[in-house]
Amino acid sequence: MAKFLFVYHGGAIPQSEEEGAKVMKAWMDWFAGLGAAVVDGGAPVGKSQTVAANGAVSNDGGANPVSGYSVFDAKDAADAARIAKGCPILAAGGSVEVAPIIEM
Numbered sequence: 001m002a003k004f005l006f007v008y009h010g011g012a013i014p015q016s017e018e019e020g021a022k023v024m025k026a027w028m029d030w031f032a033g034l035g036a037a038v039v040d041g042g043a044p045v046g047k048s049q050t051v052a053a054n055g056a057v058s059n060d061g062g063a064n065p066v067s068g069y070s071v072f073d074a075k076d077a078a079d080a081a082r083i084a085k086g087c088p089i090l091a092a093g094g095s096v097e098v099a100p101i102i103e104m
Helices: 017-037 077-084
Strands: 002-009 038-044 066-074 095-100
Touching: 002 077, 017 038, 017 066, 066 077, 077 095
Parallel strands: none
Antiparallel strands: 002 066, 002 095, 038 066
16 A cells, blocks of 8 residues: 545635534544545645745745645555545535655
8 A cells, every 4th residue: 555645725614613513524424434544634724835945935825725634545546536536625616636655
């Protein structure tokens, strides 16, 4: 098995406690269904800043703001993409970037 980093972009912010609980349940159910493939469930992240090569810092969240991350075990890139297709962020209009983690 190889490890893959899933970087989540976008997705709607829950507008109520009830909606937030429903979203959290969808994530927990997804993780539970994947079992041992979940290496690190990760976490949501706040607004990022970008540091350029010239030292300039912008606080606009970047070109494609990150909303969270997770790490999964998968057989290969196709299997990782299959796992990503079930991600709850897709139902909220977001996307999942999938990248293999290179062991050093």
